[in-house]
Amino acid sequence: MFPEIDHKAVAALLRGQGCANSLKMLLENREIGSVSVGTLINTILDSFSLALSFVDSPNPPQNYESSSSQNMPRLVSRSPFKKSSIVLDVSIRAIHALTIARIQHCRKICGVEVIEKYRDDSPTPLLEDGFVWRKYGQKNIKTSPHQRCYYRCTYAKDQNCNATKRVQKIKDNPPVYRTTYVGQHTCEALSYAVSLNNDDTHCFKMIQFEKCNHVMSESVMPQLPSINHQEITMEDKATDHMMNLEFDNNEFLVDDDKIWDYDFSSLSSTDLMFFDNIAASD
DNA sequence: CTCATTTGACCTTG
């Protein structure tokens, strides 16, 4: 990797980390000034999208424009440098972590017991969402050529956790996976943390979300599996993710305008999440 | 051997 590009990618990640910390404080009801959650999320998404853009890809985005482009450099060209799996890995994890942050924020808005179900449309199946899932079923769906997979929390029995989720591919080219969460985690794995270890002597804690005053430990969440376990390659992920930046902007779906208008109305949404059936969940 | 996944059967709902 070229040192200059490496520096830029790290700078983007650090910028995202700073905003993530601010977001964390906001979510914990600690005042940090007039910055809104929506602004912070935009900035974090931009930062990690920028970092992703520093990863080599066979089909680089040509028209990516930051949702806060007045503050961020526009991506106009890409250098033929070797891809950084670490940058890609942490960026994708951070974007997924944002989904969790959004859940927690919306729970505060609507009340913890209200949000029982939400969807996330992402270019990759949302498997690394901070919880440990066990697959318990797979079905052909009449309205879709793709099968739907059913997961429940690994701790469903041990800790009487009733959280489940369904993952289904809803579109090809670019691939879009819909992850539907039902129920709430009552297990110990409610916290989510992402740490990054590189191969050398450094150990960065790039981004970390906490809840309930304890941080996910290795014993609670023993693995944050490498993204390599999925069928598509790292390059595919980077490409698909960037392609979906544009795709998502064109198909931004909002079921509950009141929630999204609260703070998320300006989101460019790299990974879509919207709440449905909120009123029907009781 | 243990544990996660697969898959056909069964259950529930409209």
Next chain:
DNA sequence: CAAGGTCAAATGAG
């Protein structure tokens, strides 16, 4: 009755 959701035995990976 059809479709979606869940169960549980069989299977496979480590």
